Amino acid sequence: MKRFEKHIFICENRREKDHPRGSCAEKGSEELRQVFKKKIKSLNLQITVRANAAGCLDACEFGPTVVVYPEQIWYGNVSVNDVDEIIESHILNNKPVERLLINDTKYNKDDQ
Numbered sequence: 001m002k003r004f005e006k007h008i009f010i011c012e013n014r015r016e017k018d019h020p021r022g023s024c025a026e027k028g029s030e031e032l033r034q035v036f037k038k039k040i041k042s043l044n045l046q047i048t049v050r051a052n053a054a055g056c057l058d059a060c061e062f063g064p065t066v067v068v069y070p071e072q073i074w075y076g077n078v079s080v081n082d083v084d085e086i087i088e089s090h091i092l093n094n095k096p097v098e099r100l101l102i103n104d105t106k107y108n109k110d111d112q
C-alpha cells in the first residue's frame with residue numbers, strides 16, 4: 001500500500017499586503033490547512049490522506065489555491081466552509097467538487 005492515497009497541497013505563500021499578485025496566506029490559507037488537518041484527523045484518515053503546506057502554486061489570482069494529487073485537481077477560492085465538501089466528495093468518494101474547480105485549462109482539463 002502506498003503511504004498516501006491523496007495528497008492535498010494548500011498554498012501558504014504570503015506576500016506583502018499591497019503586492020499586486022496578492023497571496024493565498026493573506027486570504028486565509030493557513031487557517032484553511034489547519035481545518036483540513038483537523039477534518040482528516042477527525043475521520044481517522046491521516047494514514048492515507050495528507051494536507052501539506054505548499055509554496056506559491058502560481059495560481060495566485062485564484063487563491064486560496066488547493067491542488068489534490070494524484071488526480072491533479074485544482075481548486076480556487078477555497079474557504080474553510082468548503083473543507084467538508086472536498087473531503088466527503090473528492091477525498092472519500094473521488095468526485096471532485098465542480099463548483100470550486102479553477103475554470104482554466106492551464107490547471108484543470110475540460111473533461112474534468
Ligand code: FES
Pocket residue numbers: 011012013014022023024025055056057058059060061063065
Ligand atoms: S500565492 Fe498561492 S498560488 Fe501563488
